[in-house]
Amino acid sequence: MSDDAPRLWMAAEVSARDRGLLYGDGLFETIRVVRGAAPLWHRHEQRLIEGCRRLRIPCPDVGEVRDALKTLVGGWDDATARLTVTRGEGTRGYAIPPASLPGVFLSAEPSRLPSADDYRNGVAVRLCDLKLAQQPALAGLKHLNRLEQVLARSEWSDASVTEGLLLDGDGRLVCATAANIFAVFGDDIVTPPVERCGVAGVARAEVLALAGARVADLNLDRLRDADEVFLTSAVRGILPVRVFEARQWQPGSVVRRLQAHWGDLGLPLPGVAQGLTE
Known part of the structure; x- marks a missing residue:
């Protein structure tokens, strides 16, 4: 073996x-x-x-x-x-x-992490057709029933798309299929609530523990106005979003600071460990 x-x-x-x-x-x-x-x-x-x-x-x-x-x-x-x-x-x-x-x-x-280029320049995401059901009794939990995520991830096979964004039935942005999402507006770092549906990720909790990050409702129009967008997960860490539909972003100072923080924690990210944030 x-x-x-x-x-x-x-x-x-x-x-x-x-x-x-x-x-x-x-x-x-x-x-x-x-x-x-x-x-x-x-x-x-x-x-x-x-x-x-x-x-x-x-x-x-x-x-x-x-x-x-x-x-x-x-x-x-x-x-x-x-x-x-x-x-x-x-x-x-x-x-x-x-x-x-x-x-x-x-x-x-x-571990099989994204490429150094993904961490340097960001990844493409798409919108999923599937809507997350709202169930506060289970919201936030990483329970074993992941059928919503399985069906959402089956919506695309394009290798150039890394993640799919998920809305709830009221059109509010919740998360990606296997990550939480943050949007940056100036000095304001925002992530959607997970009290109605979604998973309270441990990487999300780490970012929220840092100064300047908070929980607030987001919709797609608001997301498109963001200065930076990034995904968080326990394994992939801080992964910048480069493109969503016609909107494009460049990783900015918030993403770079958080990527450096991940390295300081002892969770190096490809491309970041080679002096990206120096």
Whole structure:
């Protein structure tokens, strides 16, 4: 087996009656690990704990998971791991079992990041036809049911388009299929709320923790007026948007500052590590 082959660690065997498999009843985290360190782990941990609380799933021992993660990615300089937590096995039907043993699964493989050119010059995005359903009970969670994102991503096969933007049913911009979105207006850095739908990304949380970033509704007209637009995700980090429809942007000072911050965290980005922000 190649040393680059995906690796798997399971705290429980996968049952055909696992509720994560049957109903999407669970959560997941996608974690970038560089030279054995996961700089955003504390944010993944916080989101996992909160997600388990909201779904009423017993949270696994995060210390045990962290130790297993370090062992799993050993020998890789830059790895991407997925932690999946399900409610575990249950009887037939939607009712939550009175007692269940959560399933905990880790998989990992070497990271595959966008190109240095994408980080330097930005990527193209398109608008998806699919609209996100508004469900506050699940909004913000990285739950296992990603069918909306699967269908949205199936809308294009053009390799020159990196991401698709998603609106809710009222025409408000929410996110991309696998990333959160930020728009910059002068000194104002804005990202849409995720209290109605969408995922509260850990990279989004990192940017919001910095001075000047805030949450506010965005529509497409407002987006087109932005000075800079960028995507955030736990693995890809800060990815500038270069073109959307007829609108084009150049990565500006906000994107460069945040890309440099990612390097300072210990999450280097291709093209940025070669003195892009010096």
